Amino acid sequence: MRAYKYRTYPNPEQRVLIEKHFGCSRHVYNWALSEKDKHYKETGKSLSKRQLQDRLVASKKDDKEWLTDVNSQSLLASLANLDTAFTNFFQGRAQFPKFKSKYSGWQSFQCPQHVTVDFEASAINLPKLKGIKAKLHRPFSGKVKTVTVKRSPSGKYFASVLVDDGVVDPAPATIERENTVGLDVGLTEFLIDSKGNKTENPRILKASLVRLAMEQKILARKKKGSANRSKQKRKVSIIHEKIANRRYDFTHQATANLADKSHATTFAVEDLNIKGMIKNRKLARAIQDAGWGMFLTTLEYKCRWNGKNLIRIGRFHPSSKLCNCCGYKMEAMPLSVREWQCPNCQSVNDRDINAACNIRDIGLADSLGCSDCIKSSPVAISVSAGATAKGVESSQRGSQEAPTKAASAA
Incomplete structure (x- = not known):
């Protein structure tokens, strides 16, 4: 359909x-x-x-x-x-x-x-x-x-x-580490992938707030039930419609670049609790303006149409707090911190790129059926994820070696 x-x-x-x-x-x-x-x-x-x-x-x-x-x-x-x-x-x-x-x-x-x-x-x-x-x-x-x-x-x-139309969706491609990209959404940059590419957030609603506030103020002064109020209400609706159309166009262009034009065959994303996140009164408008839910939904069906995979990881994984180099977990990571240095390996991590890399590795671990001990250590994930082409037996062998490597990394 x-x-x-x-x-x-x-x-x-x-x-x-x-x-x-x-x-x-x-x-x-x-x-x-x-x-x-x-x-x-x-x-x-x-x-x-x-x-x-x-x-x-x-x-x-x-x-x-x-x-x-x-x-x-x-x-x-x-x-x-x-x-x-x-x-x-x-x-x-x-x-x-x-x-x-x-x-x-x-x-x-x-x-x-x-x-x-x-x-x-x-x-x-x-x-x-x-x-x-x-x-x-x-x-x-x-x-x-x-x-x-x-x-x-x-x-x-x-x-x-x-x-x-009777068209059957193509079979999904084999999940391979070298063709897997982790995606992290944000407010400063709309989209960050594990390769370090960033897509700027257009902030479509913010660009029209002044005009929208002016027209809504005029609407509030019109008499209820009058013809002039109906005309002004239509003007406000046109502004909202243009905002929605711009967001719709941006979403389809961003998802087309990933699902249609990208060489990657697998994308890993985070299962976000957007309804819970918009309860924050300081970030609610910015989150709704970004349109994360529309982006993830559109990307999902476009991946299905093009025979690509979309892996969703759990929302409680510490993707931002976890160092992708050594697996060290920070105790706290405020939103104001955009770059941080790992106390264990001394590597300097970009918050968003590091999160995208962790999302990719955890998604690969989920697709391979690895145990929780592997998903808790990106080092062990990178070792076991290379066994994708060798089948489930190789991935199980990597999961048995993971606890020792994770302990040495810690």
Whole structure:
């Protein structure tokens, strides 16, 4: 499955019908959530998706005849989305589902059937919405599964086309030490690899804060519910949209340089607790501006498309405090310390490059299935990681020798 996002240009009549789809899909979602909540409080049991569908069909014939103006499959897709939201909640992946608001920024609805994309006419055909003009800048081949129509806070319309192209991802390459690169993300430099290369942090939000603050101050002075407030709100949304687009473009360029153009076949990254890190009120804005989560997610699927490996190491490994030369661990390492000298081997370490090298070595140890004693010493890792091409037997032999070498290094 791959998704292709296109900008659409509906005419005034199509916009009215699209807005009806937004409203009806949102209403069905909120109605179904209310029905499930009320039924659970009364009986202690949950309503199934099939029971909600039967109630929806009955209500369309009785008191909600206006729902027949839109595509029925879009309404059923709202019920399916609510069922998925409850599944994610019960499995601990998300919070309890919330009611959708018509005043929120993004509005959307789905069309799971009877959708065609006409590249010759540059149009997308949906049920009850034929011939929507679109900028089809990327062709595709395969079966169209679902089309999601969205409206951005700035008033732009998009269509996200999910396609089953039948392409099988290539088999991942063999993990080799010489083709493995450790990656460390930061705020001063956005990306640092184990080879010493650094990518500057663009600080996209910071560059637009002055303009954004000025427009938001004007918005705060507008009367609520007025037309001028709506116009000013759209101006603020356009600034946020430009910031998001710049960050999106930077992320795709950085991941393309790694997954598409780099000779490395394996990347090791740290499994960061970003939700916990943004609770720091002094660094929250800078962390969210960097977009670490988007970068790691994008890099993951691009590695999968190109047959490369992405290794995630545990978030509790002391990658910054550990000397990559001798394995000495510092007791404390404040963020203000960017360079430090190892008390054991007297080597001068760049904080970020040293962390990237440790991430690479620990990731190699994880991929080889080495024991904890190997992962605790970069010296032993460098010895055992060279046995990748010789198979698991050689790596096990390196793990037996590691404790003696780690003790001598300490």
